[in-house]
Amino acid sequence: MKTADIAQRYLDYFEKNDHTIVPSASLVSDDPSILFTIAGMVPFIPYLTGVVPAPYPRAADVQKCIRTNDIEEVGKTARHGTFFQMMGNWSFGDYFKEGAISYAWELLTSAESDGGLGFAERDLWVTVYEDDDEAVALWQKVAGLPASRIQRLGREDNYWTTGQPGPAGPCSEIYFDRGPKYGRDGGPVADDNRFTEIWNLVFMQYAINNVRSKVDFDVVGELPKKNIDTGMGLERVAFIKQGVENMYEIDQVRPVLDRAVELSGRKYGAVHEDDVRFRVIADHVRSSLMLLSDGVTPSNEGRGYILRRLMRRSVRSMRLLGVEGATFPELFTASRDAMKDAYPIVSDDWSRIAPYAYAEEETFLRTLASGSTILDLAVSQTKDAGGSAITGSEAFLLHDTYGFPVDLTLEVAEEAGLTVDRAAFDALMQEQRQRAKDDAKSRRRAIADHTVYRDFRALGETVFTGYTDLQTPSTILGVLVDGVSVDRAREGQIAEVILAETALYAESGGQVADKGVIVGPGYELDVIDVQKPVPGLVSHTVEVKIGEVAAGQPATSVVDAANRRAARQAHSATHLVHAALRDTLGRSATQSGSLNRAGYLRFDFSWGQALSPETRSEIEEIANNAVRDNLEVTTRVLSLDEAKEAGAMALFGEKYGQTVRMVDIGGPWSRELCAGTHVGSSSEVGLINLVGESSVGASNRRVEALVGLDAFRELAAERAIVSQLTGSLKTPRDQLPAKIAELAASLKAAEKKIAAFESRALADRLPQLVDSAVAAGSVRVVAQSLGTAATADDVRSLALQVRDRLGSEPAVAALGALVGDRVAVVVATNDAARARGIKAGALAKAAAAALGGGGGGRDDVAQGGGTDAAALPGALDAIVAAVRTTAA
Structure with a gap:
């Protein structure tokens, strides 16, 4: 069955x-x-x-x-x-x-x-x-x-x-x-x-x-x-x-397991550890597919972190089965085909789902490569220091910062003849888990017991009148302070107020809550926030400014009209930008999140690469053309099935009942399910100015825009800057880009000349530096400050030249200089010095400790640094002392 x-x-x-x-x-x-x-x-x-x-x-x-x-x-x-x-x-x-x-x-x-x-x-x-x-x-x-x-x-x-x-x-x-x-x-x-x-x-x-x-x-x-x-x-x-x-x-899971078996070349049912890995892959791939189908995308926090963890555990398990290349195109396709009969969305929305999965795998494979480099260095340093175990803190750093799985760290360490301080690693992991639990508990404590709203919700749904009215008389059904129902709240207190009707919009669908006041006989409440703590009930968080407020009193909710107007403009502009994106990029560029507040919109959408300046301009032009065309904005309340049949977009992250509100701008051009407040016609939006475009994760982009007067003020500020530049540079506006490019090129050329001059000046000091060598036991040491240098590479180059001039007898060159706002120290040793056990990496670390920084490197050349410039003489003295001790 x-x-x-x-x-x-x-x-x-x-x-x-x-x-x-x-x-x-x-x-x-x-x-x-x-x-x-x-x-x-x-x-x-x-x-x-x-x-x-x-x-x-x-x-x-x-x-x-x-x-x-x-x-x-x-x-x-x-x-x-x-x-x-x-x-x-x-x-x-x-x-x-x-x-x-x-x-x-x-x-x-x-x-x-x-x-x-x-x-x-x-x-x-x-x-x-x-x-x-x-x-x-x-x-x-x-x-x-x-x-x-x-x-x-x-x-x-x-x-x-x-x-x-x-x-x-x-x-x-x-x-x-x-x-x-x-x-x-x-x-x-x-x-x-x-x-x-x-x-x-x-x-x-x-x-x-x-x-x-x-x-x-x-x-x-x-x-x-x-x-x-x-x-x-x-x-x-x-x-x-x-x-x-x-x-x-079972039939919905086994096809993924079988595909993993084929890709790995190993047999299911032969080795217990391999069987566990096959099952992990089958489970996690299906789980990831279903999370992606419900709009969750990989990230470093919250739901996205859980999804990322599942996907990366799958990649890790495939690696432990001997497969190091990309496998998600095969595994996710197998899961899609197994699940599509029960959940058609995994197939219908495949063009959105697949890029997230594939990009996450590619990113993690690169992470594994970079983590391997860091781990190789840790292995080398551990061996050089005569140690037998990689520290727990190093393993935890790889796991926590770079996403490098600890079992791979164990595997690599074992191949190198080392162990990992697993007890210390587990202790650090436990500390992290405890912090997460404490944080989760604090969040749960911050949430009121929802049963406190039961009696209010039993009276019926809060009636929202704000689509048509900015003021609504009503009655206070209840007052809560610190999550507890009370008979009244007094002047200066923060409270929650439940009304039977309200004109104030509760935050939802990306639109922030209205600003406004609630007034009644002898009291005035400043509205801080408006939320829906349980479905159908609106709660107003308020500060009691005047008097005291109690249940049963009459109350009038009053919306800040200017803020609402600007918020309506931003929300309608979001719909216009969404439609313009789909016009420009295609139907796969669907919304994955938004924020609308007065004068500003932020819009996240599924797309795998940065938008070119030309594409951004095209999107902006399409959206503003829609404003110019004064498109009619209409709303209809109908069943969810009717809205879908009409082509309305149901967006991820939104919850819809069987009855929905559909917002049209220009008919089917922009048709979305939305409970937010909107303008009456597109011309009321005013102006849309795209001010930013960035990445917010693999295959997810974000555009930001200013709307209405805020957009105009931004353009006016840019116009003032352009005016100042044309005046200062005495250049017509249309020639400004070329003039600025010319000045930048001239500045770069001048910087190169200065750097070359400084490098020659340093090189001219070579004889003097060689002559400054002192004996530290049987080793000749040059330990000098150069003052300032253009780059650390200049210091390194000169240190190598000094070392070579010191001849074949045991010698060390240690040079320090202020490079920008940091001190750099480069240490170079020759073959004879290294034969005496003198290693550049150890000397660089000693200097860095004195400078309040870090350092290390190879035995023949290494670099350290810090921020305490006054400590440079002491750092150089520490190198001489360390050479003397080692050479004794």
Whole structure:
């Protein structure tokens, strides 16, 4: 049974049983405390907790998930994967335990010919919470399970909570017995490898408080509405139904593994370590493909960092399998073909996805090459110093700064006859992880408990009137201070205010929140921010300027009209620039992020190379021509399907309901789904001035523009600069570029002459420097300051000449000079000196230590430096002393 067929059977069954079929939410979570949708229940949390009223009494879905907590276990077990799909059925105050158990048992055990999954009843076991006698009785009544196949477990295993005060309840899990080949008998409590969990039923029936840990909390009563939250792992069911050993061998994953086998020339199933690597590759490539399809792109932070880590682990695993060249064009194509039936977007959007994957692999392969050079130097220095291990700090630097995997460091070190101080490396890694955890905890603490908004959201959605009105009378529904609902906020306090209606725009879709005030009888509030903490509810962060504000009072939201006008101009200009980019570069140049505020726009788009000045000018001209043409701007509210049929662009990173707002500028020329505020016609935008274009990652570019009066002021400032230059240089405007180029060439030629003069002046000092040699034991040493030098290369050249003039007896030349704002010291040794154990690298380090800097190099010539010019005489004396000590 194909994986996609299992998912469809699941949805068909629950649709037949009156469940609303809900499409999968994005892998990018709406919850600000988590990066990804890590479980099937995440999109339903607002309904399960009662913060947002559920739009349907019962639902079913197949939800895409990403979880990286157990990334090190991927490939080692049958069930750990980063990307997985969770089939779920949900009841929001409708059916409860008996219904959930009945549905699960019927679907699992019904014959395949009847639309079921065809599991044999004898192979199924269940676990329940230790005190849940009701669940035990229902399993016996509904499924006819004997008591011997129902096992009781404690809170650690069979009780669900959010980790915060609120709803909670016992769980019941269904397990499949894979047979004696996979472990000992005795049910899930005896062996969870042989007995594989396939379905978890959560009976959300209690309210808890005083949460001290996952297993330590107080149950304070039953919920007025009891919910059902279930999840069945699609990959786990698939590998059982397909008769394979693990999730990496199912039809949606195995093609990537097989392609990796072909590319490496190694056999799957022969060597355990190789098998783990093949599975890691298959899992991580599929996970990366799905993240890219949901708009995540590689970067050094947040979601992008997780994606980059997955992709680089894949490259590393291929390297450890003996493949050092690029493999993503083969591996990602195999994953696309395996996943496109279930997720057509991976094929439809391939022209956007593939360049990110290929560019990331190319970048990491270059990183591996540069990291190898740095590692080779560390190996050489360790051996020269007589050491046997590369330090943990060096290994951590390679890993953390250059992205060089530690296992490759171990491999290279072993080939060189060295070890790595792994304990020190692991300690540094643990420190980094702890900092990350502390940072994550601080971020979670900064986020208010969303259940505080439940009562306000239960009153209905906040009505936004700002599309047509800049002032709206309303009523204050609630006041919060420090995330806690209070009766009032007083003058000087920062608070959150919830209104029934508001004219103030809440930040979303790249458009920043409105500025403005909220006023009422005896009080005035300065609006600092406007956000949507939960879907459908708008919260205003305010500073109480005058009086005090309390729930129930009348309030009028007042928008700063000038700021809103400029923000509308910027947001409409973003749409115009997007359309102009697609006109110029093609349909693959799609938006991947934006920011719009009064007078300014920032627009990120998928593209693999810098835009030429001519292309930038063309984009700017197309956008401004659209302004000139006074195109009509219209908005329509319609269903998501209708909007897509009309050709509206749905942008990555945006979440859309079943009803959407479509914004047209000039009809279909610019047609996007957008909830932002816009001008009435394109001429109101004024002027668009592209002021910057840059890279924001592999295959991603950013343009920045000023809009309206801000664009005019920028052009006026440039005009003033041009006027000053024409006056100062006495050159007509159209001849300025040639005149400036001429002056730059003259300046460069003069600098070359000066440098040549300084070099000759230094060379003229050669006899004097040779004559200054002193005896340091049996070694002749020249240790002199040159004053200033044009470049460090000049100092190096002269040091080598001095060394050669000193003859074949043991000799060292050490010269220092101020080069710009830094001191450079170059040390050169001849063969006879090196035979006495005198090495230039060690002497350069000694000098650099005195200068407050660093240094090193080869035994025959090395360089050090620092910023403390006054310490140069002492640094040179340190070299002489070191030579004397070594030569003694």
